[in-house]
Amino acid sequence: MRIDLHAHSTASDGTDSPAELIAAAVAAGLDVVALTDHDTVAGHAEAAEAVRGTGLTLVPGAELSCQVEGISMHLLAYLFDPAEPAFAEERELVRTDRFRRGRAIVERCRELGAPISWEQVQRIAGDGSVGRPHIASALVEAGIVPTVSDAFTADWLANGGRADVRKHETDPVTAVRLVRAAGGVPVFAHPGAVKRGRTVSDQVIADLAAAGLAALEVDHLDHDEETRAHLRGLAAELGLLTTGSSDYHGTRKTVRLGEYTTDPAVYEALVAQATGAKPISG
Numbered sequence: 318m319r320i321d322l323h324a325h326s327t328a329s330d331g332t333d334s335p336a337e338l339i340a341a342a343v344a345a346g347l348d349v350v351a352l353t354d355h356d357t358v359a360g361h362a363e364a365a366e367a368v369r370g371t372g373l374t375l376v377p378g379a380e381l382s383c384q385v386e387g388i389s390m391h392l393l394a395y396l397f398d399p400a401e402p403a404f405a406e407e408r409e410l411v412r413t414d415r416f417r418r419g420r421a422i423v424e425r426c427r428e429l430g431a432p433i434s435w436e437q438v439q440r441i442a443g444d445g446s447v448g449r450p451h452i453a454s455a456l457v458e459a460g461i462v463p464t465v466s467d468a469f470t471a472d473w474l475a476n477g478g479r480a481d482v483r484k485h486e487t488d489p490v491t492a493v494r495l496v497r498a499a500g501g502v503p504v505f506a507h508p509g510a511v512k513r514g515r516t517v518s519d520q521v522i523a524d525l526a527a528a529g530l531a532a533l534e535v536d537h538l539d540h541d542e543e544t545r546a547h548l549r550g551l552a553a554e555l556g557l558l559t560t561g562s563s564d565y566h567g568t569r570k571t572v573r574l575g576e577y578t579t580d581p582a583v584y585e586a587l588v589a590q591a592t593g594a595k596p597i598s599g
């Protein structure tokens with residue numbers, strides 16, 4: 318069984334449509350893929366439709382933008398009830414603020430001499446939950462940087478960079494509770510991704526475990542061996558499961574779908590905790 322529990326589509330900052338993502342997951346030889354767009358479930362219906370007859374299992378999910386002690390972090394949520402109002406409202410709040418903040422970042426980029434426009438960013442984002450990777454693509458189009466990841470530097474869009482503007486992000490203890498109350502299973506995405514900026518302390522992770530966190534995403538491109546070993550030890554101490562996943566973004570990142578995977582026993586344990594939705598078998 319090959320299980321990849323973290324992938325993005327055009328519903329947020331991935332470049333494959335939900336149907337294309339499902340086709341890519343089949344082509345990659347996966348048995349299970351989770352669709353985890355930033356702050357939205359907009360891709361679920363198309364992905365569920367596309368999975369029919371493929372033999373692939375879809376885990377509907379999302380990746381919620383959180384912030385604690387001034388540090389941005391991401392919380393994966395699997396198999397929650399998308400209609401549960403409190404969590405749905407929080408996702409909506411984050412998505413709405415992404416528009417205000419997207420405009421503000423474009424304005425900053427223009428002040429810094431990059432000839433991009435909000436209309437261009439909207440064209441790139443389509444109806445997806447708009448984020449910095451879309452603005453990064455606009456900077457690539459304008460010839461300011463060679464690749465999307467080159468836009469994530471202090472000069473432009475990195476956390477605290479010249480053109481970075483913060484968005485509303487949920488307190489993660491609140492987020493863990495919201496996900497559980499919606500019947501979902503919360504997993505801390507790439508907790509040690511230092512290249513993205515400061516990461517949270519072990520104490521914060523312990524607080525999240527106490528609030529109901531299920532697992533840490535350990536096997537991830539942005540974690541070196543030492544970080545993985547530390548996170549595995551911490552998970553064991555706190556009674557958390559550990560997952561692995563690609564965090565696939567199509568052509569906006571170099572990682573391949575299925576490059577990192579989750580142990581089948583861990584997957585079964587996560588599914589067993591969910592009461593909000595079931596995996597969709599094609």
Ligand code: AMP
Nearest residue numbers: 330355447448449450465466469512513
């Ligand atoms: P936002 O959600 O708008 O704050 O943008 C965060 C997203 O930017 C993350 O989910 C990643 O997809 C992307 N990102 C963050 N850091 C990098 C990086 N160093 N290189 C490429 N993409 C990045």
Ligand code: FE
Nearest residue numbers: 325330355566
């Ligand atoms: Fe992303």
Ligand code: FE
Nearest residue numbers: 380391506507
């Ligand atoms: Fe993330």
Ligand code: ZN
Nearest residue numbers: 323325380564
């Ligand atoms: Zn992600």
